[in-house]
Amino acid sequence: MSSFIRFFTSVKVAITLIIILTVASIIGTLIPQGRSHQEYWLHYGQLANLLEKLQLTRLYHSFWYLALLLLFSLNLIICTLVRLRPKLKRALRPFLDFKPNELVALRFHHQFNLSLPLTSAHQKAKEILKDHHYRFREKDDEKGVKIAARKRIFGIFGSDVVHLAILTILAGGLLSGLVSFRTDLALHPKQTVAVPQAGFSVRLDSFETEFYPNGQVKDWKSTLTIVEKDKEILTKTIEVNHPLNYQGFMFYQSAYGWDWDQASLQILIKQASGQAEEKVVKIKVGEKMALEDGVEIEALRFLPDFVLDENRQPSTRSLEPNNPAALVKVTRSGESLFSGWLFARFPDFSRLHPGSSSALTLELKGYSGSQYSVIHVSRDPGTWLIWVGCFLIMLGLGLAFYWPTYEIRIWLQEEAGKTTIVAGGLATKNRENFAQELETIISSLRKKK
Amino acid sequence: MKEATLFPLAFIIYIISAILYFASNFTRREKLAAHGSWLALLGFLVHNLALILRTIETSHAPFTNMYESLSFLAWSMVLALLIIEKKFKVYRLSAYLMLIVIALFALASSPLMPKEATPLVPALQSYWLWLHVSVTLVGEAFFAIAFIASLLYLLAERKQKPGEQLSLALSPEKLDSLSYRAVAIGFPLFTLGGLVFGMVWANVAWGSYWSWDPKEVWSLITWFVFALYLHTRLVMGWKGRRSALIAIIGFLAALFTYFGVNYLISGLHSYA
Numbered sequence: 001m002s003s004f005i006r007f008f009t010s011v012k013v014a015i016t017l018i019i020i021l022t023v024a025s026i027i028g029t030l031i032p033q034g035r036s037h038q039e040y041w042l043h044y045g046q047l048a049n050l051l052e053k054l055q056l057t058r059l060y061h062s063f064w065y066l067a068l069l070l071l072f073s074l075n076l077i078i079c080t081l082v083r084l085r086p087k088l089k090r091a092l093r094p095f096l097d098f099k100p101n102e103l104v105a106l107r108f109h110h111q112f113n114l115s116l117p118l119t120s121a122h123q124k125a126k127e128i129l130k131d132h133h134y135r136f137r138e139k140d141d142e143k144g145v146k147i148a149a150r151k152r153i154f155g156i157f158g159s160d161v162v163h164l165a166i167l168t169i170l171a172g173g174l175l176s177g178l179v180s181f182r183t184d185l186a187l188h189p190k191q192t193v194a195v196p197q198a199g200f201s202v203r204l205d206s207f208e209t210e211f212y213p214n215g216q217v218k219d220w221k222s223t224l225t226i227v228e229k230d231k232e233i234l235t236k237t238i239e240v241n242h243p244l245n246y247q248g249f250m251f252y253q254s255a256y257g258w259d260w261d262q263a264s265l266q267i268l269i270k271q272a273s274g275q276a277e278e279k280v281v282k283i284k285v286g287e288k289m290a291l292e293d294g295v296e297i298e299a300l301r302f303l304p305d306f307v308l309d310e311n312r313q314p315s316t317r318s319l320e321p322n323n324p325a326a327l328v329k330v331t332r333s334g335e336s337l338f339s340g341w342l343f344a345r346f347p348d349f350s351r352l353h354p355g356s357s358s359a360l361t362l363e364l365k366g367y368s369g370s371q372y373s374v375i376h377v378s379r380d381p382g383t384w385l386i387w388v389g390c391f392l393i394m395l396g397l398g399l400a401f402y403w404p405t406y407e408i409r410i411w412l413q414e415e416a417g418k419t420t421i422v423a424g425g426l427a428t429k430n431r432e433n434f435a436q437e438l439e440t441i442i443s444s445l446r447k448k449k
Numbered sequence: 450m451k452e453a454t455l456f457p458l459a460f461i462i463y464i465i466s467a468i469l470y471f472a473s474n475f476t477r478r479e480k481l482a483a484h485g486s487w488l489a490l491l492g493f494l495v496h497n498l499a500l501i502l503r504t505i506e507t508s509h510a511p512f513t514n515m516y517e518s519l520s521f522l523a524w525s526m527v528l529a530l531l532i533i534e535k536k537f538k539v540y541r542l543s544a545y546l547m548l549i550v551i552a553l554f555a556l557a558s559s560p561l562m563p564k565e566a567t568p569l570v571p572a573l574q575s576y577w578l579w580l581h582v583s584v585t586l587v588g589e590a591f592f593a594i595a596f597i598a599s600l601l602y603l604l605a606e607r608k609q610k611p612g613e614q615l616s617l618a619l620s621p622e623k624l625d626s627l628s629y630r631a632v633a634i635g636f637p638l639f640t641l642g643g644l645v646f647g648m649v650w651a652n653v654a655w656g657s658y659w660s661w662d663p664k665e666v667w668s669l670i671t672w673f674v675f676a677l678y679l680h681t682r683l684v685m686g687w688k689g690r691r692s693a694l695i696a697i698i699g700f701l702a703a704l705f706t707y708f709g710v711n712y713l714i715s716g717l718h719s720y721a
Binding site (some may be wrong): 007011013014018019020021025026029030033060182212214216217218219220239240241242244249252254265376378380383386387390393394397398401408424 | 464567568570571572574575577584633639640644648649650653654655656657658659661663666667669670673674675676677680684685710711714720
């Protein structure tokens with residue numbers, strides 16, 4: 001067990017793990033993630049099976065990537081704890097058992113005599129240290145006095161706080177992965193839907209798309225009302241970047257869509273022969289409607305963005321009404337008068353394609369589907385851990401880089417009414433600055449009043 | 450006055466500034482670099498004005514398309530350069546940094562970059578746009594300083610013969626320490642702007658603080674590289690060449706996060 005821990009205390013292991021994680025993460029950006037098997041097959045051929053078996057196609061959620069993160073966390077915990085103990089000791093019990101020759105061995109040190117008795121020299125040293133905002137402890141020994149002074153001691157914990165922050169963020173990620181709940185709700189105006197896993201419902205009061213003068217979409221806005229036990233709790237208009245938060249559930253404006261399943265169509269019917277009789281019929285997709293003389297019209301399908309797919313079958317490229325087309329059938333007592341696609345953008349199409357010619361000419365004059373709003377709902381208890389981690393990481397980086405700990409150890413010894421002083425200093429960061437400060441402290445100590 | 454006239458003006462001032470910096474490096478006359486620095490400051494002020502005008506003209510943050518974002522990255526680099534000059538009293542890096550600034554300007558001015566302002570798509574309409582992009586790019590500008598210092602370190606180290614005192618103004622040790630000091634500024638800024646603000650904004654806009662989007666992953670990779678830089682240096686005592694190499698890789702990763710991901714990998718960050 002102890003050798004196991006010793007292995008994980010090594011910084012080299014930490015560095016190796018970071019390198020492996022980095023390389024793995026790079027691979028994950030080179031292979032598109034989370035696509036369908038067909039797409040991988042098209043792109044990589046035989047290789048696709050191997051990629052999928054190695055979980056390289058869902059790399060960041062793969063077993064081995066998570067295992068790496070776990071090892072990394074373990075390493076981080078052990079490395080931090082092992083280094084924390086001496087640091088805590090250093091912070092809680094300032095080191096006073098130093099010898100003069102140890103002070104001289106420090107990178108910044110001074111040695112000189114002061115023509116003052118020990119008590120006054122000691123007093124003077126304390127005052128100067130106070131002026132420079134040092135806190136200190138003292139210890140008398142048989143020949144003189146020792147002072148251990150320091151400031152900004154929290155600086156030494158900067159890296160530990162960063163490590164704790166990373167662990168907090170990883171814990172948040174783990175919590176999110178395990179218990180977060182997400183779903184998309186497609187809501188039509190005036191529709192109320194029970195929010196899954198919540199004791200309340202949400203109603204879409206209205207949905208609108210705002211446009212810039214150039215026609216580009218400016219924003220999507222959904223006015224939502226939270227309904228709990230038939231009582232309206234609150235109403236808020238959400239838009240992109242402005243979600244609604246209720247009882248830990250977040251409601252995001254995520255997308256919108258067109259519902260064409262029940263599209264209402266307006267079809268112009270012209271008699272080809274005799275007097276040009278025109279008539280506009282309003283019909284919904286899936287409906288059959290009787291006209292005069294036993295003529296019946298039926299709207300079979302509607303495609304908003306008509307295209308022929310690879311099998312030459314009618315299909316739709318998107319849900320945007322870019323090329324609206326309706327499949328319509330007209331019969332008289334069972335005998336077909338017209339059967340075919342009508343294109344709103346190309347009204348002449350049915351006339352130019354005599355395959356469907358008949359005594360009738362039809363045109364698709366109007367169509368309307370309903371627009372719905374897609375609301376992304378999430379409840380993610382991991383999120384607050386992430387924010388705690390973010391706060392800690394900035395605090396830790398601030399401490400580590402910009403809160404340098406300075407330590408000064410001074411040894412004063414009386415010899416025949418004079419005082420011999422040995423002073424040594426340590427700084428975690430910003431050493432040039434510290435050297436200067438130590439210089440200032442020493443020179444004011446040497447100054448004769 | 451329009452942004453379209455101030456932008457080339459700043460460009461010209463930066464070019465003259467770079468010429469002065471280089472002249473100073475080659476003739477070893479500190480005075481020329483001081484003039485170059487004044488011009489860099491002047492160019493910076495003009496550039497500031499250009500960015501303010503751009504903000505007014507487009508009525509959104511001046512970094513929503515590639516042209517604007519290149520201009521803002523160049524601005525961040527000049528800002529970083531002026532800070533480093535003021536803080537460490539060194540001019541030798543400035544010439545090379547100005548070269549990057551000029552390259553960014555040239556790229557932004559190229560006819561391939563659409564310059565016309567387009568209204569903001571819904572996802573970008575947030576004050577987090579300001580915080581996320583500006584802090585990240587300023588952080589990356591300090592990585593650029595570390596990059597230049599590290600490159601110069603590698604050159605200086607190669608030139609230096611044992612026991613010989615270098616005639617150059619900056620010793621390899623000084624370059625090595627400058628590189629670290631730049632990372633010490635850039636790393637917290639990049640963490641705050643790129644990762645923290647990025648996660649906060651993603652949570653508000655996309656409904657999730659982390660989506661493993663390629664740009665997110667690449668910013669994490671950049672963060673990992675600089676974490677390696679710090680650990681090898683502070684814990685394992687690596688200095689000099691190996692440290693310089695990691696800083697160079699780190700900047701290239703940051704550059705790829707900023708630039709490469711947009712063109713080579715598709716993802717959620719498709720608009721920037």
